Amino acid sequence: MEGVDHLAHERNKSEFDVDAMKIVWAGSPHAFVVSDRISKLVASDPGFRKDNRSTLSRKELFKNTLRKAAYAWKTIIDLHLSEEEAAKLRFYVDEPAFTDVHWGMFIPAIKGQGTEEQQQKWLPLAYKMQIIGCYAQTELGHGSNVQGLETTATFDPQTDEFIIHSPTLTSSKWWPGGLGKVATHAIAYALLIVGGREQGVHGFIVQLRSLEDHSPLPGMTVGDIGMKFGNGAYNAMDNGVLRFDHVRIPRNQMLMRVSQVTCEGKYKQSDVPRQLVYGAMLYVRQTIVADASCALSRAVCIATRYSAVRRQFGSQNGGPETQVIDYKTQQSRLFPLLASAYAFRFVGEWLKWLYADVTQRLQANDFSTLPEAHACTAGLKSLTTTATADGIEECRKLCGGHGYLCSSGLPELFAVYVPACTYEGENTVLLLQVARFLMKTVSQLGSSKKPVGTIAYMTRVEHLMQCRCGVQRGFAELSADLVEAAVAHCQLLVVSKFIEKLQQEIPGKGVKQQLEVLCNIYALFLLHKHQGDFLSTGCITPKHAALANDELRSLYSQVRPNAIALVDAFNYTDHYLGSILGCYDGNVYPKLYEAAWKDPLNESVVPDGYHQYIRPLLKQEIRTARL
Ligand SMILES: CC/C=C\C/C=C\C/C=C\CCCC(=O)SCCNC(=O)CCNC(=O)[C@H](O)C(C)(C)COP(=O)(O)OP(=O)(O)OC[C@H]1O[C@@H](n2cnc3c(N)ncnc32)[C@H](O)[C@@H]1OP(=O)(O)O
Ligand SMILES: Cc1cc2nc3c(=O)[nH]c(=O)nc-3n(C[C@H](O)[C@H](O)[C@H](O)COP(=O)(O)OP(=O)(O)OC[C@H]3O[C@@H](n4cnc5c(N)ncnc54)[C@H](O)[C@@H]3O)c2cc1C
DSSP states (O other), X not given: OTTOOTTHHHHTTOOSXXXXXXXXXXXXXXXXXXXXXXXXXXXXXXXXXXXXXXXXXXXXXXXXXXXXXXXXXXXXXXXXXXHHHHHHHHHHHTOOOHHHHIIIIIHXXXXXXXXXXXXXXXXXXXXXXXXXXXXXXXXXXXXXXXXXXXXXXXXXTTTXXXXXXXXXXXGSEEOOTTTTTTOSEEEEEEEEEETTEEXXXXXXXXXXXXXXXXXXXXXXXXXXXXXXXTTOGGGGSOOEEEEESSEEEEGGGBXXXXXXXXXXXXXXXXXXXXXXXXXXXXHHHHHHHHHHXXXXXXXXXXXXXXXXXXXXXXXXXTOOOOBGGGSHHHHHXXXXXXXXXXXXXXXXXXXXXXXXXXXXXXXXXXXXXXXHHHHXXXXXXXXXXXXXXXXXXXXXXXXXXXXXXXXXXXXXXXXXXXXXXXXXXXXXXXXXHHXXXXXXXXXXXXXXXXXXXXXXXXXXXXXXXXXXXXXXXHHHHTHHHHHHHHHHHHHHHHHHHHHHHHTSOOOXXXXXXXXXXXXXXXXXXXXXXXXXXXXXXXXXXXXXXHHHHHHHHHHHHHHGGGHHHHHHTTOOOHHHHTOSTTOTTOOHHHHHHHHHTTSGGGGSSSOTTIIIXXXXXXXXXXXXXXO
């Protein structure tokens, strides 16, 4: 029945203060108040409905996304929302769109790589959305290999301009979000050529479309690259293709914080590391880690609530069947994902601090922590997105057949989420960056200082690399193993940041205790999953492995009465979850049944096509099929 909380009995089992945990999850009392208010504002506004998305054609979906983006912007203006509130509104609208790239990449790139003068010119236009930007780095032929990009930017001292050109088919810009149909400007990455000399890849602000009638400017061939994975909402994003035909831009539209080109045609490399050209990627990667905790927590919320609702087998004397959440197999699949959602939340908080710290240092020209920041953002982006994509799929499977319905919210969540394993740095490529950082760390330790902890094994690897073949060839030969080492290094980071979080003051009855249980689940699940490595290196004995497994089962039993409260702490509205299986009141079956009849296929009892195809079949009126 509507209005009845079918999960009340579960909520009454909770052994901790859920409201206090909501503040821990939000990050602070202020963050909770803002999130709670904005999520309810979005959920209560019909202008932001999303339950009909799966029935729209791609063009309808895209146009609806434009409508929502404009409506969101009007809401932000009319309600005088702050930047923080506006970002929360875009988050809870939950629609992949050009605004993600405008706010998430275009603006950070100008802030990170533009001079003061360039920031003063372009940021006010971008903040007021008087221009709409995209981040055009990837090309048809190159994405991971940034230094392999082929678009050229040739300086013409006669006119004090750069000539942006796509010399080959593979140099076509390909994938940038917002580029296909909406963006008026791009940060375009191109190989700088000054006085006939190549100077590496740099960023350039290029206007793509007229601000009067939105038509592509001369020399621009631009469009959408076509449908993407599944029928998911990511098809609302106009990932585009762009070819430049000798497009001229003023010299002052090269982003010149890192390097400069003078009007005389001199190339100047300031003492800022050239890697700052990659700065926007550092920023986005750290946001992607926080994003992973959100996406995984959504899937876990759905699967946990449904696991408490669903009963299957186990009826005694005609009594109720067993809740599937009580099966140890269900717990051993679900609860490590619940623990991971919290773990990624806290490592994401730490990474946000690390990024802010490195940014502050960079402003003082202190580049000492840039390598560490790169390794951490790259590695944690890789680790958390892989685990989250796998975790969303596992949550779909945990919900049985109903998990495969669009109305469960899980297929769409998966389809929209999985490219995170590829964009902003393909996950293996990023782990190789971490491996390179680890190897460099080890080689710098020198003979007097042996590596310890998770990089202790690197001594053997380093010896092998130096004696058997050159370091470079050794690295390539052992790269698959080094990627595993990089993952282990990042897992250590996640566990250690969870432990550090527990050393903080955490108010609320039973809250810290619950987090300690989740931290232990996360760590022991990893030990169980990788026990082969731990055993073969003598880090643990078979007895330790058995103890860990026993302890895991005990910890699952401790989580069980608190599972619903732990996902309630995410404080997601039913609108944001977009899932009948995960609805707050657990009233699943009537909602599933009601939703089925809303499908367009049920608009007629006899389907289109019956008289044309089925009736002739049934009446044996089909002549022998033409071969
Ligand atoms: C939730 C998201 C929210 C907002 C985002 C908006 C929308 C969401 C949707 C989609 C967004 C996705 C957008 C994109 O995908 S943009 C394109 C992303 N592309 C990439 O990530 C390319 C990946 N490739 C690279 O980063 C580099 O090519 C490389 C793999 C790192 C190799 O670099 P390269 O210069 O060729 O050579 P190396 O010799 O390996 O490195 C030299 C040197 O530099 C150091 N380094 C490398 N990168 C960085 C960095 N980013 N910061 C700092 N330092 C860096 C590297 O460690 C090495 O240092 P050494 O000391 O070892 O020499
Ligand atoms: C949904 C989506 C949105 C995107 N948005 C944008 C955007 O807004 N702007 C933008 O510029 N780009 C965007 N991209 C592009 C994205 O950044 C690239 O796809 C990504 O960087 C991966 O590069 P790639 O496609 O060239 O993959 P590749 O590098 O070709 O990877 C293919 C395979 O080769 C392997 N590989 C590559 N190099 C190595 C190596 N050195 N050693 C070992 N293995 C290797 C990889 O691990 C992978 O298995 C987007 C992509 C997607 C899917």
